[in-house]
Amino acid sequence: MKQASRNFFLFLSKNKTLNKSAKRWGLSLGASKVVAGADLKEAMESVRKLNQEGLMCTLDHLGEFVTEKQEAKDAADYSLKTLEAIVNYEVDCNLSLKLTKLGLDIDRKLCIQNMEKILEKAAAYDIFVRIDMEDYAHYEQTLDILKQLRKKYSNVGTVIQAYLYRASQDVEALKGVPLRLVKGAYKESPAVAMQEKAAIDENFFNIIQIHLLNGSYTAIATHDHVIIEKVKAFVTQHNIPRDLFEFQMLYGFRTEMQLQIVKEGYLFRTYVPFGKDWYGYFMRRLAERPQNVAFAFKGLFSK
Ligand code: FDA
Numbered sequence: 001m002k003q004a005s006r007n008f009f010l011f012l013s014k015n016k017t018l019n020k021s022a023k024r025w026g027l028s029l030g031a032s033k034v035v036a037g038a039d040l041k042e043a044m045e046s047v048r049k050l051n052q053e054g055l056m057c058t059l060d061h062l063g064e065f066v067t068e069k070q071e072a073k074d075a076a077d078y079s080l081k082t083l084e085a086i087v088n089y090e091v092d093c094n095l096s097l098k099l100t101k102l103g104l105d106i107d108r109k110l111c112i113q114n115m116e117k118i119l120e121k122a123a124a125y126d127i128f129v130r131i132d133m134e135d136y137a138h139y140e141q142t143l144d145i146l147k148q149l150r151k152k153y154s155n156v157g158t159v160i161q162a163y164l165y166r167a168s169q170d171v172e173a174l175k176g177v178p179l180r181l182v183k184g185a186y187k188e189s190p191a192v193a194m195q196e197k198a199a200i201d202e203n204f205f206n207i208i209q210i211h212l213l214n215g216s217y218t219a220i221a222t223h224d225h226v227i228i229e230k231v232k233a234f235v236t237q238h239n240i241p242r243d244l245f246e247f248q249m250l251y252g253f254r255t256e257m258q259l260q261i262v263k264e265g266y267l268f269r270t271y272v273p274f275g276k277d278w279y280g281y282f283m284r285r286l287a288e289r290p291q292n293v294a295f296a297f298k299g300l301f302s303k
Pocket of ligand 1: 184186223254
């Protein structure tokens with residue numbers, strides 16, 4: 001049943017017609033609980049509030065299915081505007097973005113040019129930029145582009161998904177690169193990705209240990225308290241300094257726990273999505289945790 005609902009929401013997440021309609025609906029269906037605002041101003045206010053509570057942030061301007069060069073250029077310009085807002089609002093925040101939104105499916109060269117523009121400005125402002133990892137169809141290209149960009153920019157990193165069989169190999173190969181480690185959010189074939197939760201959890205903890213023991217900056221992005229407790233014990237046991245890693249969770253999820261982790265003296269960053277193109281993001285969150293459906297539909301009637 002759980003697998004069926006996961007597949008259902010992942011299927012919906014790719015529906016372009018619903019995606020289009022959702023942009024017109026505005027932030028409804030409970031999405032406003034997990035999306036921090038429809039525009040940059042609202043997002044910056046949310047970031048400011050989170051900062052005041054001790055949470056660092058990373059902003060993600062939501063967007064999927066970019067098919068025109070102009071859309072990709074507009075997305076890059078919006079990232080530049082976001083960087084300026086981070087500086088103007090004086091908030092503790094970096095940037096997360098997706099290569100498909102910057103034109104990866106249209107023209108790889110354009111996508112790299114867009115990334116270079118963003119990284120140039122981000123470097124001038126001393127802001128880190130994280131390339132989110134998308135589905136496996138984009139995995140190799142994302143790693144290739146990251147490696148190319150890292151030759152010129154040190155303020156860029158990416159994400160490795162623990163459900164991939166190759167995850168530990170890739171983490172080893174990316175020694176020294178700041179990585180966000182996650183379980184993985186997309187529906188992938190058994191040929192490339194583990195399907196069982198226990199195996200994914202085990203590999204997740206495995207790659208976290210590899211990157212930390214390699215002395216590389218590690219963002220542990222999970223709402224899983226079991227993993228978080230294991231990481232806390234591991235870093236204590238191995239004397240891993242607290243400035244070598246941070247925990248991350250999504251905006252609107254386990255808010256109490258986010259604050260508790262900060263209170264315990266760990267670095268913590270909230271991933272703050274915003275914008276009108278919230279549909280695909282929201283559906284993937286529903287796929288991960290069907291319990292979110294309850295509050296999603298409550299949101300529909302309490303707008
Ligand atoms: P999982 O969903 O496996 O939950 C484990 C357990 O934790 C549950 O059984 C439950 O007990 C508890 N739990 C989880 N959520 C809870 C809640 N809301 N309330 C109470 N208990 C809860 N993926 C990707 O493919 N590419 C990417 O770039 C990113 N980026 C990213 C950034 C950040 C900051 C986060 C937190 C996540 C991502 N992800 C991602 C998503 C990630 O791959 C994964 O799909 C989700 O985080 C869900 O897995 P979890 O590790 O959170 O635990």
